[in-house]
Amino acid sequence: MNWKMTVASAAFAILGFAGSAAAEGALNIYNWGDYTSPELIKKFEAKYNVKVTVTDYDSNxxxxxxxxxxxxxFDIVVPSANYVPIWVKEGLLLEARPDQMENFKNVDPRWVDVAWDKGRHYTIPWQWGLSGVGVNKKVYGGDINTSAIFLDPPKELVGKINVEPEMNDVLFAAIKYFGGDWCTADKDLLKKVRDKLVEAKPKWLAMDYSVTEKLPSGDYAAVYYWNGAVMRARLKNSDIAFGYPKEGFPFFMDSVAILKDAKNVENAKLFMNFIMEPENAALISAFAKYANGIKGSEKFMPENMKDAPELVVPAQFEKAGEFLTACPPEVSQLYARIWTEVNR
Incomplete structure (x- = not known):
């Protein structure tokens, strides 16, 4: 698409500010590590003459x-769905009204009127996926469709496991492992969860962000991690397999938002509109291997994503998946205390 005078002017009017297509200046993005397509950033920088800096974080x-x-x-942040209400309630996000931007028409209808941002006044989709199990089949040949891989690991995997450093995903799996419901405040059940995690942690090797390199290289034999990263690992080592915990696993969606105290608001709005273009959304997914929530982007994605075992949930496990929601504050405090004990 050639964004010259007329088209650019229309887009700028919709975005709520005026200027030329060459926006110039800077944009500072705060995003999950190893999650931002360098090709996407280069394309945005070239199109708008904006210097983009990406800083990584490892958890919500x-x-x-x-x-x-x-x-x-920072100008932009990418929180998960269950955290967006916290950011909004604390006044940390700008009500940027992405629902009024030109390319908002490309957002898949299922991701428009979402529970965490009704009508999308603050955020737009970045990527969505789930947490599951990745295992090197040469090391372990048993059932991998279970959270026991990291909560009650078989001897072949002890000391060779990496667990994602994200509190809610880990607690979700542990709660489901004991038959509980997400956001439960049942103290007896939560004691079991805490005790199990404290018992299991010494059997893990790490809780870090290096899965796409260390799982295929053999540094890790198993992980509890996000599906897209495990797919990237499998593409480097065909011995890697992905499992869907039958006890229950969490879905997530990460969304792009502009910070209330952003210094480069106009460029941040440009970026929001830019990534709702299907071809650009496809660059996001092609890099990190997750779905993105922008309709029409599929035709621009790599062929190997269409039927990837990490991305297509088998029918027998579909009911085991559940979207992470924000828990009441008093429940979140209980979970935070458990997480603190686990990380001592």
Whole structure:
């Protein structure tokens, strides 16, 4: 698409500001690590003459704490669905009205009137997926469709497991492992969850972000991690297989938002509109291997994503998946205390 005078002017009017297509200046993005397509950034920089800096974080809590502290210098953040209400309630996000942007028409209808941002006044889709199990089949040949892989690991995997450093995903799996419901405040069940995680953690090797390299290389033999990253690992090592915990696994959606104290608001709005273009959304997915929520982007994606075992949930496990929601504050406090004990 050639964004010259007329088209650019129309787009700028919709975005709520005026200027030329060459926006110039800077844009500072705060996003999950290894999650931002370099090709996408280069394309945006070339189109608008904007210098983009991407800073990584490893969990929702890390991002929230950094921005709460102030003085961060970021324009854009990418929180998960169950955290967006927290950011909004605390006044950390700009009501940028992406629903009024030109390319909002490309958002898949299922992701428009979402529980965490009704009508999308603050956020737009980035990517969505789920947490499951990745295992090197040469190391372990048993059932991998279970959270026991990291909660009660078989001897072949002890000391060789990496678990994602994201509190809610891990607690979700542990709660479901004991037959509980997400956001439960049942103290007896939560004691079992805490005790199991405290017992299991010494059997893990790490809780870090290096899965796309360390799983295929053999540094890790198993992971509890996000599906797209495990797919990237499998593409490097065909011995990697992905499992869907039959006890229950969490779906997520991460969404792009502009920070209330952003210094480069106009460029941030440009970026929002830019990534709702199907071809650009496809660049996001092609890099990180997750679905993106923009209709029409599928035709621009790699062929190997269409039937990837990490991305297509088998029918027998469909009911085991559940979308993570924000829990009541008092429940979140209970979960935070458990997580603190686990990480001591």
């Amino acid at each position: 809590d890390t991002a929230l704490a950094k921005v709460r502290a102030g003085g961060h210098g």
